[in-house]
Amino acid sequence: QKEVEQNSGPLSVPEGAIASLNCTYSDRGSQSFFWYRQYSGKSPELIMSIYSNGDKEDGRFTAQLNKASQYVSLLIRDSQPSDSATYLCASGAGSYQLTFGKGTKLSVIP
Amino acid sequence: EPEVTQTPSHQVTQMGQEVILRCVPISNHLYFYWYRQILGQKVEFLVSFYNNEISEKSEIFDDQFSVERPDGSNFTLKIRSTKLEDSAMYFCASRRDRGQDGYTFGSGTRLTVV
Numbered sequence: 001q002k003e004v005e006q007n008s009g010p011l012s013v014p015e016g017a018i019a020s021l022n023c024t025y026s027d028r029g030s031q032s033f034f035w036y037r038q039y040s041g042k043s044p045e046l047i048m049s050i051y052s053n054g055d056k057e058d059g060r061f062t063a064q065l066n067k068a069s070q071y072v073s074l075l076i077r078d079s080q081p082s083d084s085a086t087y088l089c090a091s092g093a094g095s096y097q098l099t100f101g102k103g104t105k106l107s108v109i110p
Numbered sequence: 111e112p113e114v115t116q117t118p119s120h121q122v123t124q125m126g127q128e129v130i131l132r133c134v135p136i137s138n139h140l141y142f143y144w145y146r147q148i149l150g151q152k153v154e155f156l157v158s159f160y161n162n163e164i165s166e167k168s169e170i171f172d173d174q175f176s177v178e179r180p181d182g183s184n185f186t187l188k189i190r191s192t193k194l195e196d197s198a199m200y201f202c203a204s205r206r207d208r209g210q211d212g213y214t215f216g217s218g219t220r221l222t223v224v
Contacts, residue, residue, distance in 0.1 A: 034212045043201055044153060046212040088153065096141065096158035096166040098213065102151070 002027040006089050006101035014109050019076040021104050023089030026070070030091040030099075033065055035074045038086045038103065047087075048074065079108045112136040114216035116202050122222045123192055131187045131219045133202030142185045143203040143213065144177065146170070153201070159185065192223045 003026040013019045025033075032051050036044035048063040050056045050072070056063045062075040072091075076083055086103040093099075115134040123129050135142050144156040157167045157177055164177065176188045185204075189196055199220050203213035 036212075043199075043215040043218045044213075046214070049212050090153075096143070096160070097155040097168070099155070100153040 002099045004089055004091055004099050004101035006104045008102055009105040010107050011104055012107045012109055013079050017079050019079045019106055021074040021087050023072045023101055024070055025091045027093050029093040032092040033072045034090045035063060036088040038088055044088055081108050081110050084108045114202055114204055114214050116216035116219050118219060120220045125194060125223055126191050128190050129192055131200050133185045133216055134183050135185055135204035136214060139204035139206050141205050144187045145201045146198040148198045194223050197221055197223045
């Protein structure tokens, strides 16, 4: 069974610091990986996608993928209080569906 | 920016009743999905729909559920004979192609079965 595991948190970081969120996945056939941000009571919002080993940067966000270790991470630089949300990791294996983790709750303290 | 639109935002129904959740995907998207999220739980895949037919479905998507694209814009999820455990947020999502695009999720319908 395909699983995506995340530390549920909460992860608390001070404003301006780097927040580091981690995710592992079980399906070695997974080819695409996504980070979504979800505010309480709202729908998931796509932040980053990554498909190849290494780093991918977009503004304050950097996604990292290590397929050998089946590990995905998201770094948020210069964290802001508005970044406080639950971050969902998801993987896709070439099929139609995505498998989501339960999410890590991030709290950025002013 | 294009959006996926879902209606209603909140639906309360009595156990055993039928509900229809509605979605208008982004106009040039070809792949459509329903996911659900029980309060405090993971986002779970229900079904994917492409070329006017179901392409994949999960174990959750049993005979109680059905999907339809009745016209060129709407995409619906019907739940027959709702149960208390069907209470959840239901998200519609779409994407342009099957490859590497992430989904765009709609704002969701909160279904409460009483």
